[in-house]
Amino acid sequence: MQDRVKSSLVALRRILRATEGSARALARETGLTTPQLMVLDHLAERAEATPKTIAQSVGVAQATATALIEKLEARGFVRRRRGETDRRQFWLSLTPEGQAALEAAPDPLQSRFAEKFDRLADWEQSMLVASLERVAALMEAADVSRSGEVAPLLHAGEVDEAHPEARDRRGPNGRN
Numbered sequence: 001m002q003d004r005v006k007s008s009l010v011a012l013r014r015i016l017r018a019t020e021g022s023a024r025a026l027a028r029e030t031g032l033t034t035p036q037l038m039v040l041d042h043l044a045e046r047a048e049a050t051p052k053t054i055a056q057s058v059g060v061a062q063a064t065a066t067a068l069i070e071k072l073e074a075r076g077f078v079r080r081r082r083g084e085t086d087r088r089q090f091w092l093s094l095t096p097e098g099q100a101a102l103e104a105a106p107d108p109l110q111s112r113f114a115e116k117f118d119r120l121a122d123w124e125q126s127m128l129v130a131s132l133e134r135v136a137a138l139m140e141a142a143d144v145s146r147s148g149e150v151a152p153l154l155h156a157g158e159v160d161e162a163h164p165e166a167r168d169r170r171g172p173n174g175r176n
Contacts, residue, residue, distance in 0.1 A: 012135070022109035030105045031075075035060065039068050040077060040102045043094040050089060077101055 023034055030037070038058045043049055049057075055065035069092060072078040077098030083089035094102070117125060 008135075018109060022106075025106050026108065030101050032101060032105065034108055034110070035064075036068055036072055037102070037105050037108055039065070039072060040094060040098050040105075043078065043092060044099065044102055048091040048093045050091060054092065072098065 026032055026034060026037060032040070035058060039054055042054050042057045051065050051069055052062060054069065055062040058065060058068075060068070069078055069080075073080055075097075077095055079093050079095050080090050081093075083091060117128075120128070
């Protein structure tokens, strides 16, 4: 029985390592986090988008999307303009610098995962989803997903961190 526990923990650790390795490679090559890359990708698929549609597409809270957008705007990757009919609304678009950063980025882990997952039979997809949900419950992670703050992306840190290395600068309570 302990062999199965050990095998399960090793498999989880391999997933974590793949996630962390992907985030490091992305940060090293582009200086972006996975969530920032997803925002750029969303904008590349459209001429313009609002922060609300970006939040929905990326799967984060609107406040988190706003933080991501502000960091991308500060780097010159995103352009913001006020709505013409509603001046309170902002429209965002990708700049040429943002497009170049997106093109320079390695293929994100979740894209490779989604591509392979989509090729699985329906029964196998259902089995994997059920198993992963059960693992989350065993790890008492179910309450986290109910808050609505869990984005559908493979990223080890906070979704609005500027860089994965920011975790290293946190204090003892886990905050900056």
